[in-house]
Amino acid sequence: MTRVRTLLIVAGVAGLVHAVLGLLTDPDIRLAGVLIFLAVVLVAHDALWMPALLAVTTLVARMRNRKTPESTPGPGNG
Amino acid sequence: MVRHPDAAMKARLRRYWLAPLPAPPERYRRGPWRPGFFRSGRRSTALTARLGLWLGLAFGICFLTGLLSHVIQHPPGWFWWPSRPVRLYQVTQGLHVITGLASAPLLVAKLWSVYPRLFAWPPARTVAHAAERGAVALLVAASLFQVVSGILNIFQKYGLMPFFFTAAHYWIGWLLIGAMLIHVGTRPRRTEGLSKDRRRLLLGVGAAAGLITLFTAGQTVRPLAPVALLAPRRPGDGPQGLPVNKTAAAAGVLPLIDDPAYRIILAGPGGELSLDLAALNALPQHAAILPIACVEGWSSTATWSGVRLRDLVAMAGADPDRAVAEVESVQAGGRYRTSVVAPEHVRDPLTLIALRLRGEVLHADHGYPARLIAPNRPGVLQTKWVGRITVREET
Numbered sequence: 409m410t411r412v413r414t415l416l417i418v419a420g421v422a423g424l425v426h427a428v429l430g431l432l433t434d435p436d437i438r439l440a441g442v443l444i445f446l447a448v449v450l451v452a453h454d455a456l457w458m459p460a461l462l463a464v465t466t467l468v469a470r471m472r473n474r475k476t477p478e479s480t481p482g483p484g485n486g
Numbered sequence: 487m488v489r490h491p492d493a494a495m496k497a498r499l500r501r502y503w504l505a506p507l508p509a510p511p512e513r514y515r516r517g518p519w520r521p522g523f524f525r526s527g528r529r530s531t532a533l534t535a536r537l538g539l540w541l542g543l544a545f546g547i548c549f550l551t552g553l554l555s556h557v558i559q560h561p562p563g564w565f566w567w568p569s570r571p572v573r574l575y576q577v578t579q580g581l582h583v584i585t586g587l588a589s590a591p592l593l594v595a596k597l598w599s600v601y602p603r604l605f606a607w608p609p610a611r612t613v614a615h616a617a618e619r620g621a622v623a624l625l626v627a628a629s630l631f632q633v634v635s636g637i638l639n640i641f642q643k644y645g646l647m648p649f650f651f652t653a654a655h656y657w658i659g660w661l662l663i664g665a666m667l668i669h670v671g672t673r674p675r676r677t678e679g680l681s682k683d684r685r686r687l688l689l690g691v692g693a694a695a696g697l698i699t700l701f702t703a704g705q706t707v708r709p710l711a712p713v714a715l716l717a718p719r720r721p722g723d724g725p726q727g728l729p730v731n732k733t734a735a736a737a738g739v740l741p742l743i744d745d746p747a748y749r750i751i752l753a754g755p756g757g758e759l760s761l762d763l764a765a766l767n768a769l770p771q772h773a774a775i776l777p778i779a780c781v782e783g784w785s786s787t788a789t790w791s792g793v794r795l796r797d798l799v800a801m802a803g804a805d806p807d808r809a810v811a812e813v814e815s816v817q818a819g820g821r822y823r824t825s826v827v828a829p830e831h832v833r834d835p836l837t838l839i840a841l842r843l844r845g846e847v848l849h850a851d852h853g854y855p856a857r858l859i860a861p862n863r864p865g866v867l868q869t870k871w872v873g874r875i876t877v878r879e880e881t
Binding site: 412413414415416417419420421422423424425426427428430431434436437438440441442444445446447449450453454458461462 | 594597598601604623626627628630631634635647648649650652653654656657658660661663664665666667668669670671672
């Protein structure tokens with residue numbers, strides 16, 4: 409492992425520790441609200457947004473391939 | 487041979503860290519977990535690495551400009567912020583918001599490029615693999631948190647965020663930058679080239695980021711205002727041609743500012759003075775062309791006129807070159823009802839207690855009867871509806 413990589417990891421861990429301490433001690437932080445929002449955006453992205461995006465792009469690609477039958481075999485899921 | 491206890495402990499930890507975990511039964515390997523489910527030929531590690539580089543640069547700019555904005559608003563003892571150039575904060579915060587918005591399509595594309603890895607089988611090969619996946623989940627959640635909450639904030643959709651935006655955006659910013667640095671430090675280096683197809687895709691993502699920038703930058707770059715189709719506010723919006731974030735009605739100050747008994751209390755080493763609007767208008771008046779630069783990224787420049795803060799500080803019996811002024815609003819509450827003006831800004835002749843905007847008496851939403859306007863400060867620190875100024879000399 410190069411020295412730069414070690415430095416990046418050490419700086420990253422320091423950033424994470426600083427963030428966690430801040431989240432736990434800042435009186436302006438509503439921790440439950442922050443954690444719920446973190447979970448909601450992650451689940452909404454992975455389980456709703458991305459499947460919807462892949463479904464739309466797959467559909468568009470299939471329609472395009474149907475119009476041009478000489479083209480290469482159509483793509484599958486996203 | 488006797489092994490050193492530290493070496494033995496290290497070996498035991500290493501074994502635990504890399505020990506294979508039991509795989510779930512194969513019958514559960516369905517849907518996106520099936521091999522070959524994702525068949526798009528456009529994904530590649532080289533594409534992911536390039537998207538990651540762009541996104542990392544965008545997040546780096548956002549982090550540094552956001553950190554700067556935070557310390558300007560909550561200055562630690564060591565921090566010093568100049569009053570010139572007058573547009574410096576306008577540039578750094580405009581950059582923060584424009585870069586944050588441009589990072590949205592980069593993030594979408596980056597996450598698309600690695601989406602199949604979410605369905606890796608087995609889900610966790612070793613404890614190390616599980617920890618790595620947890621760290622990636624944290625990075626993804628923090629990235630989405632920052633981009634989504636930032637967009638909700640500039641569109642003022644506070645009801646959708648179950649937390650105080652400013653504090654949460656700041657701390658999750660640290661979480662994001664920490665997780666990102668670890669991610670960069672542990673990723674293998676990729677040097678392969680890109681196929682024509684993938685280059686085209688990368689160009690498309692870059693174009694989307696460019697268009698978002700073009701359609702929003704007009705909220706702070708005046709020549710681009712006519713095409714600021716995605717910007718929530720444009721420089722000419724609002725009363726007297728200037729946008730407003732908090733109206734007088736929302737701040738609950740209308741009865742107080744319309745009261746004939748309205749006064750500014752000026753307190754300092756020389757005692758306390760009570761100045762009504764006529765007394766303020768009778769003092770030497772000065773004009774300054776200054777921007778209101780909001781933390782939400784929009785800004786608008788106008789000609790303000792009124793009394794120099796340094797003149798008021800001198801009236802309060804303090805030396806304007808080394809005085810601090812605490813400017814309070816008549817607002818009963820609110821996080822931004824008070825702001826502290828540091829000596830750099832107090833002594834600057836452009837710092838005014840403004841009574842007029844573009845030659846007209848201030849609109850109530852812009853802080854009538856009197857507001858603070860100083861160069862190179864965030865809009866939230868330009869206190870409106872000023873009711874009291876407390877001056878003290880720095881020792």
